[in-house]
Amino acid sequence: MSEDYKDCLRTHGLKSTKARNGVLAILSAEASVITVDAVYQTLQERGCKVNFSTVYRILEMFTERKLTEKIFLPDEGKYGFSLRxxxxxxxxxxxxxxxxxxxxxxxxxxxxxxxxxxxxxxxxxxxxxxxxxxxxxxxxxx
The missing domain is CATH 3.30.1490.190 (Ferric-uptake regulator, C-terminal dimerisarion domain)
Known part of the structure; x- marks a missing residue:
């Protein structure tokens, strides 16, 4: 993965892992709010073997560390995420x-x-x- 993602994670006090880098890559390419389901699906399509619960925990951790924003999507009745x-x-x-x-x-x-x-x-x-x-x-x- 890109050194930029590793540096970004380090800046926010997080270790660089394949799954975290993959989530960052997906969020970086999105101009919209994206759900956990969509992030998980994209990771699967890219061959990243990761559990749904891991993707959810990564996004919640990113939000706690102010790397992402958690945004309610009223039409779907669930939350989505975007880079802060x-x-x-x-x-x-x-x-x-x-x-x-x-x-x-x-x-x-x-x-x-x-x-x-x-x-x-x-x-x-x-x-x-x-x-x-x-x-x-x-x-x-x-």
């Missing part, structure tokens, strides 16, 4: 193809300050995910 993007991001997620589009502007910063003032909470962060259908999927919709 740098910086403060908000995203649009297509319910059909799971494509992710980052929003350039944070629409919540003023609201966050207002809520903090009203509640005396020290707010340290937030997430915003908007779900819908991308233009390509809308065109294909029956």
């Amino acid at each position: 993007r740098t910086g403060h991001t908000h995203r649009l997620i297509c319910l059909r193809c799971h494509k992710v589009v980052d929003l350039a502007h944070c629409p919540l910063s003023d609201y966050e300050k207002e809520v903090a003032a009203k509640t005396d909470f020290e707010i340290v962060g937030h997430n915003l995910e908007l779900y819908g259908y991308c233009p390509e999927c809308r065109r294909k919709k029956p």
Whole structure:
């Protein structure tokens, strides 16, 4: 596997293994959120002999180490994963193809300050995910 994956794993305090490198390679090639099932299936197709539970544990470990993000996919009733993007991001997620589009502007910063003032909470962060259908999927919709 690529030295880049080994370095990435080392940076996040993880050992480089064939399965972890394989998961990273799959996530790196995806512009969308991908489910554990899809990662497992792709690894199997590539000849990587790994259990489904191992793939799940790898993705959960990556999420704990801030390497990936775990994102709920309401249309499927399960979670998917994507590589963590740098910086403060908000995203649009297509319910059909799971494509992710980052929003350039944070629409919540003023609201966050207002809520903090009203509640005396020290707010340290937030997430915003908007779900819908991308233009390509809308065109294909029956």
